[in-house]
Amino acid sequence: MNSINENNQEYEGIDLDKAQAVLKKNWIWIVIIFVISITSAYLVIRWTKPLYESTSELKLDVEANASELGLVNFGENNNINVISGEIELIQSRLFFNKVIDNIDLNISYFTTGNVLIDEKYQNSPFRVKFIVKDGNVYDKRIYVRLINKTKYQISFDGEDVSGAAEYKTGELVSTPQLNFTLELTEHYDENGESDYFFTINSRAQLISYFERNLVVEPLNLNANTIKIALQDFNRYKARDLVNAIDSLYLNYSKQEKTKENKQKIEWLDNELREIESQLEDYENYFETFTVENRTSDLNEDLKNLILIINDIDSQRLSIKNKSKDIKIFLKNLEADKVSEVNYEQLPRFIGENIRLLNELFLEREQLRLSYSETTFALTKKEQEIQSLKTAISKNLKELYERYQTHLDELIKRKAVLQSDFEKLPGKNTEFNKKQRFFELYEEFYLSLMQSKAEFQIAEAGTTTKFKILSSATLPSQPISPKKLIIMGIGLMAGLVISFVFLSLRYLLHNKITTTLDLEKVTHTPILGTVPKASDKMHDTSLIIDRRPKSAVSESLRTIRTNIQFMMNSGKEQVISVTSTISGEGKTFIAVNLGGIIALSRKKVIVVDLDMRKPRVHLSIEKGSNDKGVSTILINRHEVEDCIVNTRIENLSYIPAGPTPPNPSELLLNGAFENLINELKKSYDLVILDTPPAGLVTDGIIAMKKADLAIYIVRASYSKKVFVKTLNRLVKAHHFKNISVILNATARSSGNGYGYGYYDEKGIASKK
Template identity: 45%
Template structure:
């Protein structure tokens, strides 16, 4: 029987469901483990995460603008509502306001219960109330274990320190902390392991408030805001938020009134002082005019005043220089060599260079101090250099100071001369100019302050804050996080995603042949059949030892299917081959020959794998020095090498000793002559060839066969073996090759009518997953 070998196999883009079911069956434990781990992680997160509660309140910011009734333009921006809401939110979240909350609250001491899983704060009903006296102690933010001895006594312990026993309502001291505990008679102990208290520092409480407090605009047009506070204890969240609401209303009103009032009071006081000064100057001007009959000043007086002012500037300049120089001389005597930048700009370059050198020597001395003691020679030498350079710098600075002092004296002399000249002018004119100058300054300052005061008075009169609480702090016993349903759903979805990726990666990474459909789709050779996987390890004559098994029935089916190939041949030569070893080629060849022998045919099995002798055959013991290799070199007759199998009409011709040239032995005429002689004595010749993927011996044997059975092993043979078979068919122009899939996993269904027996039966779990 010939068939068309020109049909090219087409790779199917569809999902191979048989392969997918095999992956699911073989990796069900990993899939179950992924599912369990993902959902267990979600459960652990829910179990070991504290419930977070939130309390919320709503405030309305009413600001009545009455300034427009007076016809006065307000000083607010166009979008005053938005600015008002944003400004109040900043006040609520400011550190100034939060400190005010802490000043009027009692959240500094926290009591906790030690649970078997999580610790819980006993805010609503603690075992005792705590009062501590000294604010400056070292036990802030440290857990202090608490244990009640009886109704009068208790124990306190800090980490692994010694226990301290105290009495309720009496002072007890632990380290540098003094406190008093008052017993709560309403407290009832549960299944807690223990208790501990923590005294929170102010910085910790500020961080706690900032982290959990949220203020956000609710409606800009209505000037409403929502304030919320989060905590692991719902009662504490409500208590803290209630305190924030009440203090905010009071604080906001005080801050607004206090700010404007303080500004107006200060302006009023300053205006009063300036009015008195201006009144004194006005009285002077009036008396001066009456006494002198004039108010004009001479130009000489102006020039003299300008000259004196210039000399005053010079005197201030030299005096400032001398003061800075004296300060630096003192610092230089004390070992400090840093000089003000303004003074260094006025020193000669040589002196600046010496000062830089002195600073460099001091740095070197400091470095030596890190490595040497002060009594060492290097350190003393460096100190001597510093002293020499220091003395030299002091001498130069002293000389410079004398020079500047001399110049200052010269300026003083010049000023004295000008003042003497000025003294000749009328003293009253000088006093008049001075008073006139101060009067103008006071007048300008007075007008500026009056304008500012008017603006603040208008703002204070025009803006009347009227804040109200629309919704008080709520008590929510439903946690906002974690969302158990969402976390559980996320765990389930994550498990499905991980399982999907695991199956996908396993599917793509699996390059093994899994089912007969892959042979049908990817090869042009017809499928002879499939042999199921055995439940036990048996490489002998399975058809004889287990005649009612599914494997034996499958092999008998192969025997029947072979009758449809090359029907005209009465004597058939069958070659059984595979790509590599381990695919069950020899097992199929031996049991196929045994099945033919059971059908009353004379069968001989020839082992042509002369490179690797078989050691697990069911034949009787044979002489290892005789076999196919000795027959082909004409050393022995084939009749002398034949071994009887433990089955009637079934003989076995072993491979014999390993020859150096097995391929050449199969290619000569002796092999053809051997087959011709065997055909005269046997109805069927089964050849167990070497793997064609490793050596070429099998190709030679397949060319001499009437039909070739190419064996693949399920979940063992790689998919590229199919391409190898196609290449063999194409190169050698084979038209008599059939394929067979060996060791196919059982799907739980039996062939035929279900009367086949297997040694042992699969467990219930395996049976379920096989389905």
């Protein structure tokens, strides 16, 4: 009983025999899947246009900022900011426009193909000079067919140029879209391609091209290196564009550096001109004073007083200059021109804020290259600038007020000293006053001249802020398609699809195919197997007399022998044959098993109890079903009247008779048991062909009357779940003598010689 319960459980784990059977049955599909996968991968490689990438490597000089501004290296964060700013500059529309202005990308030439097109970069057989009249012509394909060296056709409306007008090469052509001249180049070949097209590239399309294909990224932040990479279907074009970008970036950086130095020098020149004018006035005064007074020496008595007054005047002049600078700076601060003022004389904390403000201005300008005015990043940067400007303005105004207060104090103090000084000769006093101012202006003048010289030296030695470590490479291999990867994907796809396919077939394979499958789901004894007949029987299912040496007949003889061992007491005379559903071959087994036993000189009768779907009378010789079991059980006919003899001696059958409304109730009355007992008196063996046990209860009633119950399972037809019906019957009704026959097995089933020892016509075929 435990073994039967085990059979009701799902079989766990991988069934290797089942997997082998699924693989053997579906191997051709696996081959097809792999062929399709590999072919698809090949087609992808064949029809995907190769994409090339050219790269260059640049090293940025982060510390190359003007040392004259007192900037120092603020560590790795400063490096990141500078590198990020330069990357954004190279990827900005401003820089793309400079590239477009300096490189001839206005027109592109292509050859037409069935699948792929090829750009004729620098090797086009013709060149077009044009003036655009209609902006709609931009980015549209204009098709050209070169007829010969002197003639060509051109179409603005489609690829078909066969009906287009002909023009002469070198001749000016005027159309509503543009005026143009087409000239042949040294790459023209009369035997080469004749169909081409070209596009006049708009600036927007070119900018979009660079945005899609140009990649600038940092390589090593510690080494301050970046990589410029550009992808294109033409490797020569990719290389040339990267080289052009490197050169333009070099020139642009140098121009910006030179422009910065020039602005500083211009400011110094303006200051020097003003001071020179003051010094010239003082020199004229001293010259006149010396001529008129014939001396320039001061009295010893005035020295101490003069020193004090000189100091006060020096402080006043310094304060005035500083106040003047503050006014100028406040004015420039409102106009965002803080870079034009020398703020080194200001307090350090204000100078530091001004330096930060300059950096914010530069960052804002870089953001404007990449973003619109309403962008959050730009708005936030503008807020930072306004906040810092407000703080600087407030600090400068407070400083200006302190200067004015100090200046008032100095004026008051000087007034006291001046009162004493006025007692001295006026000429001597005026001379000393002029002398003091002259010395101050002269010192300031020399300081500005030194600064100007430093800036001029810096301008003369201006270099770029980066170095080209590696020029643009000419790619030898495309970056896509990756042939090995695509083929690997094709193989992997074949493996995955095959695995999924086989897994689904494995999971969906829920039918009994071999005795091994049967043994795994039930412990009911297997009486034997019957191979599938090679030819379909059209007239009768009884074949053992017509094909005595066929595989089916041999298998039934084996089953007959096994039945003898199971019914060895000699008292058992009734065998029931049933199945789970119709179509599993129970009637075929019943009539042929009866026939093979009848050939052993035993009287056998087959009783058709499947009154709902009678088949015995059709399976033997297509007899009548007007009377039979149903009429016997209702006492309409006698048993002897319903027995039909067959062409096989000792084999008879009783048909099911007309279908009654209550087959189960007929089998439950005493008449059915009387029928069995009466037949047992006249026949050695009674075979009951019962209805399917999985559909109706009639078969179970008949099985209880049998000495041996045979359960038919059809290979590759009966599902494994059907065997649960058998196990359930054994458990519920305590059948002791029940066995299974596996019907319609493959020709290779069996042991030893196999059922192929004889062919269907009784002729020996193999051994």
